[in-house]
Amino acid sequence: MAMKLYYHEGKRGFAEKVRVMLAETGIKYEDVPVNRDQMQQMIKDGVVNFGMLPALEHDGKIIEQSPSIMEYIAEYADKLGLGQATNKYCGEADERPIVRSFAMAVNDFQTEAKTHLGKDGAPSNLDSVIIPKWFTYFQNILERNDDDDVRTDEYMYGKHLTFADIALFEAVNAVTELHGLNKVRPYPKLKEFHDKIAARARIEQFLATREQGQY
Numbered sequence: 001m002a003m004k005l006y007y008h009e010g011k012r013g014f015a016e017k018v019r020v021m022l023a024e025t026g027i028k029y030e031d032v033p034v035n036r037d038q039m040q041q042m043i044k045d046g047v048v049n050f051g052m053l054p055a056l057e058h059d060g061k062i063i064e065q066s067p068s069i070m071e072y073i074a075e076y077a078d079k080l081g082l083g084q085a086t087n088k089y090c091g092e093a094d095e096r097p098i099v100r101s102f103a104m105a106v107n108d109f110q111t112e113a114k115t116h117l118g119k120d121g122a123p124s125n126l127d128s129v130i131i132p133k134w135f136t137y138f139q140n141i142l143e144r145n146d147d148d149d150v151r152t153d154e155y156m157y158g159k160h161l162t163f164a165d166i167a168l169f170e171a172v173n174a175v176t177e178l179h180g181l182n183k184v185r186p187y188p189k190l191k192e193f194h195d196k197i198a199a200r201a202r203i204e205q206f207l208a209t210r211e212q213g214q215y
């Protein structure tokens, strides 16, 4: 059965990086908007445990928490060999705990930056503290993983494009869409990473065709 992605009606929120992951892997899915009443029902019925979305339904399971959803899709895609050439979206087996930690850190950033609340929901220290702190962390990670070989692409960890990379891409993209490209310009390595992922054929198409004006 096709995957179902439950999300808050009219919002990109934490579901958007999942959509980017699904676009990248080419997995077909059903996007299921949930309104307030339906959400209350899902909570009552125990469909979701934490009163939050996104949630992914697949093969009789409901997976909550966006980093876990990303990892689930990455594992599924790797099992089916959906990565380009020999790419593994979970990275090599021994890299996975680190990849997972990066995906979780990206989620911490999103939680602090509150891009899911839109421009007006931005915390007052977004520019002075949150963006400088996290974008420096992310840029340092990319610099450390750079092998100085111009023929290879640069990702957060190892040689694979992983679910952490997709998460980071979308988190940065959400900031630029809401608050402007100038937010990432002082971090050239992070910007280069963002622009490269945005130019991947399937992701480029996803970005060009998604509904505009949402956050």
Ligand SMILES: N[C@@H](CCC(=O)N[C@@H](CS)C(=O)NCC(=O)O)C(=O)O
Pocket: 008, 011, 012, 013, 014, 015, 051, 052, 053, 054, 064, 065, 066, 067, 107, 116
């Ligand atoms: N840690 C969660 C955060 C998800 C989250 O905050 N979702 C928000 C909107 S996108 C939500 O469902 N809020 C509803 C509420 O808190 O009642 C994740 O990564 O999935």
